[in-house]
Amino acid sequence: MLHTVSRNVRASLQATCLNLYRQSRNYNAGLSETPSPVVSIVGSGPAGFGIAQFLLKNNTNVRINMIEKRPVPYGLVRYGVSPDHQDVKNCINGYEKVAENQRLSFYGGVEVGNTLSLDDLMLTCNGIVFCHGAQEVNRLNIPGEELSNVFNAKEFVGWFNGDEEYRHINPELDGDTAVIVGVGNVALDCARMLLKPTRVLKETDITQHALKCLEKSNIKNVILIGRRGPLQMACTRRELSEIMEIDDIHTTISNEYITDNVKDALNVKKLSLRKTQRLVKYLMKYSNNDVDATSCNFSIKLMTTPIEICGDKKISNVVVRNNIVSSGDAFNPKIIPGDVIEKIPCSILITAIGYGNKVLDGRIGNSNGCINAIEGRLDFPFPIYACGWCRTGPKCVLADTLNDCLVTGGRIIEDLESWSDAGVKQPLPEILRRKNIEYFTWKHWKEIDAHEISSGSKIGKIREKIITYEDMASIAFGNGK
Numbered sequence: 452m453l454h455t456v457s458r459n460v461r462a463s464l465q466a467t468c469l470n471l472y473r474q475s476r477n478y479n480a481g482l483s484e485t486p487s488p489v490v491s492i493v494g495s496g497p498a499g500f501g502i503a504q505f506l507l508k509n510n511t512n513v514r515i516n517m518i519e520k521r522p523v524p525y526g527l528v529r530y531g532v533s534p535d536h537q538d539v540k541n542c543i544n545g546y547e548k549v550a551e552n553q554r555l556s557f558y559g560g561v562e563v564g565n566t567l568s569l570d571d572l573m574l575t576c577n578g579i580v581f582c583h584g585a586q587e588v589n590r591l592n593i594p595g596e597e598l599s600n601v602f603n604a605k606e607f608v609g610w611f612n613g614d615e616e617y618r619h620i621n622p623e624l625d626g627d628t629a630v631i632v633g634v635g636n637v638a639l640d641c642a643r644m645l646l647k648p649t650r651v652l653k654e655t656d657i658t659q660h661a662l663k664c665l666e667k668s669n670i671k672n673v674i675l676i677g678r679r680g681p682l683q684m685a686c687t688r689r690e691l692s693e694i695m696e697i698d699d700i701h702t703t704i705s706n707e708y709i710t711d712n713v714k715d716a717l718n719v720k721k722l723s724l725r726k727t728q729r730l731v732k733y734l735m736k737y738s739n740n741d742v743d744a745t746s747c748n749f750s751i752k753l754m755t756t757p758i759e760i761c762g763d764k765k766i767s768n769v770v771v772r773n774n775i776v777s778s779g780d781a782f783n784p785k786i787i788p789g790d791v792i793e794k795i796p797c798s799i800l801i802t803a804i805g806y807g808n809k810v811l812d813g814r815i816g817n818s819n820g821c822i823n824a825i826e827g828r829l830d831f832p833f834p835i836y837a838c839g840w841c842r843t844g845p846k847c848v849l850a851d852t853l854n855d856c857l858v859t860g861g862r863i864i865e866d867l868e869s870w871s872d873a874g875v876k877q878p879l880p881e882i883l884r885r886k887n888i889e890y891f892t893w894k895h896w897k898e899i900d901a902h903e904i905s906s907g908s909k910i911g912k913i914r915e916k917i918i919t920y921e922d923m924a925s926i927a928f929g930n931g932k
């Protein structure tokens with residue numbers, strides 16, 4: 452639903468924007484005016500770089516300030532995509548070329564909405580594009596979620612990908628069974644990391660602390676839990692085959708989910724259903740009920756909802772309840788709780804039930820944290836746009852994010868002319884300096900990058916990521932470390 456800013460809020464915003472505009476005019480009095488429009492891009496993930504590339508290519512004048520809350524760029528490509536998906540990370544080569552354009556300046560370590568307010572940001576540019584992704588975490592909200600060795604995917608993925616916030620989560624992998632809630636691609640990433648032989652991970656950019664921990668892991672069984680049926684699985688066939696085809700992995704998925712309704716649904720001829728149908732046909736090849744005690748097991752348990760996580764301080768089992776279809780068709784079943792309760796013994800549980808959205812400023816219209824924007828443009832009295840997961844929600848892959856950049860980018864190019872009266876703005880570095888905000892430039896990142904590659908190569912890895920802000924700052928600013 453399109454959010455419309457109320458008349459009062461709009462009037463007050465217009466007054467604020469006019470003020471900011473006057474301040475910037477005064478500030479620039481006496482300076483030579485340059486006609487280049489300045490666009491601030493908030494976030495340096497795939498959406499941020501996609502928009503930057505589009506704008507630089509389609510307008511020879513525009514200048515870009517890319518503002519990133521972390522000292523280093525690339526968003527989920529660095530902190531989300533699995534270490535065993537290095538081919539996906541190749542997109543970084545393209546992003547580097549974009550960043551090296553003279554008309555782009557990178558400001559890392561600056562959090563919009565926190566260290567730098569939206570009002571301050573508006574002083575520095577003629578238009579803003581939010582590309583800050585979906586940074587929140589969803590919770591199951593069931594008893595026991597706070598027990599030790601229970602993690603959400605953001606924590607677990609962040610741990611093996613070198614996210615400073617999660618470096619100390621120390622998952623204990625001494626037991627033999629892990630349960631993962633959710634059947635999306637992130638759940639599969641977590642399952643693969645737990646089951647894949649570490650010899651195939653050790654040359655990647657996985658953090659050394661995670662590699663050491665996985666090398667000692669006793670996990671032999673990974674059980675994925677999905678609350679709906681096979682036709683509603685959120686993962687994709689390619690990602691499923693990646694795990695099912697690992698040597699020495701035995702896959703178990705109960706025949707009971709492949710009901711007559713599901714089989715009939717596989718024969719419906721409709722282009723939009725093909726992907727799901729292929730996924731289920733692939734699953735059917737593996738459907739059986741036997742766990743193999745001699746090898747590692749990857750099991751998918753569908754039509755199941757966790758209701759309580761149990762243990763004495765540390766998780767020892769999860770209690771689940773079955774779901775049944777009460778109405779609807781195979782593609783859109785209505786699921787209600789059944790009455791079969793089961794206890795699954797496990798020593799670690801990861802919830803991979805999607806990320807969550809939040810706006811960076813209370814004045815931004817949104818639905819559940821996803822920014823409301825038509826063709827990427829917000830209903831706001833300053834040119835503001837949104838692109839990528841902060842607008843679409845956390846449910847697309849890189850290719851979709853890139854498509855979103857084309858739509859939003861196209862709209863910005865169309866609009867650029869109408870911003871021209873905003874004139875030269877306050878230089879962002881001036882404001883950052885005035886507010887004592889330390890920031891990382893692209894040159895700083897390249898120093899960190901070189902350091903990571905060099906320390907990785909000493910231990911036979913693609914790179915060893917620098918994890919803490921302090922260590923990044925010491926490499927970038929030479930603070931004596």
Ligand code: FAD
Nearest residue numbers: 494496497498519520526527531563583584839840848849
């Ligand atoms: P993000 O990548 O999250 O980038 C947002 C950026 O904004 C981040 O750098 C963040 O630090 C920054 N930011 C946030 N708040 C602020 C702020 N207040 N101020 C300044 N900066 C801010 N897709 C694939 O195609 N293949 C894969 O293998 C794949 N693996 C994935 C694995 C995981 C675990 C996840 C979660 C997703 C994966 N995806 C994959 C999906 C892909 O990562 C997303 O489509 C894509 O990253 C979305 O891009 P984005 O720029 O919108 O968000």
Ligand code: NAP
Nearest residue numbers: 633634635636637638678685803804805806845846847848
């Ligand atoms: P997702 O695809 O939305 O999957 C989330 C899963 O969690 C779904 O199975 C969902 O079930 C389940 N779920 C949500 N809330 C739940 C609850 N309260 N209780 C139980 N289950 C719940 O999200 P994701 O796995 O985080 O992936 C996000 C996006 O990144 C996706 O587009 C994905 O394709 C992409 N990605 C791609 C790759 C890759 O290409 N290799 C890798 C990782 C991620 P319902 O369907 O029933 O809601």
